[in-house]
Amino acid sequence: MTAWLPEGAARRLLAxxxxxxMLGxxxxxxxxxLYLTQGLHLPAAEVGLGMSAAGAVSLAAGVPIGHLADRLGARGVYSVTLLLGGLAMAGLCLSRAFWPFLLCATVSAVAQSAGPAARGPLVAKYGGERPAEFRSYLRAVTNLGIAVGALVAAWAVERDTQDAxxxxxxxxxxxYGIxxxxxxxxxxxxxRLARPGPxxxxxxxxxxxxxxxxxxxxAVQYRVLTVAVPLWLLERTTAPRWSVSAVMLLNTAIVVCLQVRASRRIDSVPAGAxxxxxxxxxxxxxxxxxxLVSGAPGWLVLVVLLAAVAVHTFGEMWQAAGGFELSFALAPDDAVGQYQGLFGMGLGLGITIGPSVLIALCIDLGRPGWWIVGIGFALTGLAVPPTARWAQRELEHRAVPQPGVVEPQPSPGV
Structure with a gap:
C-alpha cells in the first residue's frame, strides 16, 4: 500500500x-x-434527547449486522448500511417535527454504528496479510472525509438559513448514496459457514x-479534545477562542498524515496490547x-496546549492501531463481522458516556479531575496486555479440533 493510494481495485473502492x-x-x-435547532427551530433539549436515544439504540446494532455480513455476504450488507445512512439524511431534509427527526436520527446512528461491522469481513478479505494496517489507512481516510465534510457544512453555518x-x-x-x-x-x-454451536x-x-x-x-479519550478541552480553554484559561479550532485541525492533520505509519509495527497481539x-x-x-495551563499566560497556554494535543493524538493513533490489530487477530475467521460489531460497541459506549464523565471530572472537579481521568487511562492501558494474552489462549484453544466435532465444509461453488 502506497502512502496515499492503496493497491488493488477492491481496496481503492473500499477507500x-x-x-x-465520511464526507456525508x-x-x-x-x-x-444547527439545522435542527436554528433551521427547524426544534428545542435544543429535544434534539439532545433524540440524539442520545438514537445513540443508545445504535449500540445494539453492530453484532447482529456483523453477523448478517458474515452469513449473507459483507458487500451487500455494507452497501445497505450506507444506503440507509443516505435515506436518513434525505429524511432529515423533509422532517419538520420531533418524531420524524427521531426516526431519521436513529436510522442514521444505526447505519453509522453497523457500517464498520459490516465492513469488517471486507477489510479482512482485501486487507492482505495486514488487515489492521489497511484499517488504519481507512481511519486516516475517515478523518479526511469528516474534515472535508466539516468544511462543506461551514458554508451553511456561515449563512445560517434553513435553505442552506x-x-x-x-x-x-x-x-452516502454514491x-x-x-x-x-x-x-x-x-x-462464511457457521461453526456448530451457539x-x-x-x-x-x-x-x-x-x-x-x-x-x-x-475510547472516552475521543471526547477529551471535542468536549473537555474546549470547555476548559474557554472557562479556565485566557486562550483565544480560535484555539478550539486549532486543536481539531492539529489532531486531524496528525491522524491523516501519520496513522498508517503509527500502525506499521503493530503487527501481532503482543504489539497491539x-x-x-x-x-x-x-x-x-x-x-x-x-x-496545568489554567491561569497561565495566553502564549504559554497555546504552546503547552498544542504539545499536549500532539501527545494525545499519538496516543489516539496507538489505541486505534492496537484495537484494529487485536480485534482482527483475536476473532475467528468465520465470525469477523460479528466480532467487529461487538468490538465497535465498546467504542460507541465510550463515546456515549464520555461527555458526562469528562464534564463531571475535568470541568466540575477541575485540575484533580484531569489527573483522575489520566490515571484511569493509564490503568486501562496496563490492563490490556494480560487480557489480550487471555483472549489469545482462548482463541488457540477453540482452534484445536475437539473430539467428536466435525468442522463444517464449504458447499460446492462457494
Whole structure:
C-alpha cells in the first residue's frame, strides 16, 4: 500500500466508499444540530434527547449486522448500511417535527454504528496479510472525509438559513448514496459457514468481551479534545477562542498524515496490547499538561496546549492501531463481522458516556479531575496486555479440533 493510494481495485473502492460516507457524516456532525435547532427551530433539549436515544439504540446494532455480513455476504450488507445512512439524511431534509427527526436520527446512528461491522469481513478479505494496517489507512481516510465534510457544512453555518442547511444535508444524502454504489462495485465476499454451536459466539467470548470493555473505557479519550478541552480553554484559561479550532485541525492533520505509519509495527497481539499501554501513558501525560495551563499566560497556554494535543493524538493513533490489530487477530475467521460489531460497541459506549464523565471530572472537579481521568487511562492501558494474552489462549484453544466435532465444509461453488 502506497502512502496515499492503496493497491488493488477492491481496496481503492473500499477507500472511496469510506471517504464518500465520511464526507456525508462530517456534514451531519457539523451542521446537523444547527439545522435542527436554528433551521427547524426544534428545542435544543429535544434534539439532545433524540440524539442520545438514537445513540443508545445504535449500540445494539453492530453484532447482529456483523453477523448478517458474515452469513449473507459483507458487500451487500455494507452497501445497505450506507444506503440507509443516505435515506436518513434525505429524511432529515423533509422532517419538520420531533418524531420524524427521531426516526431519521436513529436510522442514521444505526447505519453509522453497523457500517464498520459490516465492513469488517471486507477489510479482512482485501486487507492482505495486514488487515489492521489497511484499517488504519481507512481511519486516516475517515478523518479526511469528516474534515472535508466539516468544511462543506461551514458554508451553511456561515449563512445560517434553513435553505442552506437543507442544501448541505441533501449533499450529505447524495454522498452516502454514491458511497453505497461504490461499495456495491467491489468484488463480492462469499458468506462464511457457521461453526456448530451457539449463534452469538462473540458475546460468549469472555476475554474478547473484556477487551471490548477496556477499549470502551479508553475510547472516552475521543471526547477529551471535542468536549473537555474546549470547555476548559474557554472557562479556565485566557486562550483565544480560535484555539478550539486549532486543536481539531492539529489532531486531524496528525491522524491523516501519520496513522498508517503509527500502525506499521503493530503487527501481532503482543504489539497491539503494548500499543494500548503506550496510549494510556500518553493520555495521562496530555491530561496532566492540559490541567496545568489554567491561569497561565495566553502564549504559554497555546504552546503547552498544542504539545499536549500532539501527545494525545499519538496516543489516539496507538489505541486505534492496537484495537484494529487485536480485534482482527483475536476473532475467528468465520465470525469477523460479528466480532467487529461487538468490538465497535465498546467504542460507541465510550463515546456515549464520555461527555458526562469528562464534564463531571475535568470541568466540575477541575485540575484533580484531569489527573483522575489520566490515571484511569493509564490503568486501562496496563490492563490490556494480560487480557489480550487471555483472549489469545482462548482463541488457540477453540482452534484445536475437539473430539467428536466435525468442522463444517464449504458447499460446492462457494
Amino acid at each position: 472511496a466508499a469510506t471517504l464518500l460516507t 457524516y462530517g456534514i451531519y456532525l457539523t451542521a446537523g444540530v 442547511y437543507v442544501l448541505v444535508i441533501a449533499a450529505s444524502a447524495v454522498s 458511497g453505497a454504489v461504490t461499495a456495491a462495485l467491489m468484488p463480492s465476499v462469499p458468506p 449463534r452469538w459466539i462473540a458475546l460468549r467470548d469472555r476475554p474478547y468481551v473484556a477487551l471490548t470493555v477496556l477499549d470502551g473505557l479508553m 503494548a500499543a494500548f499501554r503506550r496510549a494510556g501513558f500518553a493520555f495521562l501525560l496530555s491530561c496532566v499538561a492540559v490541567s
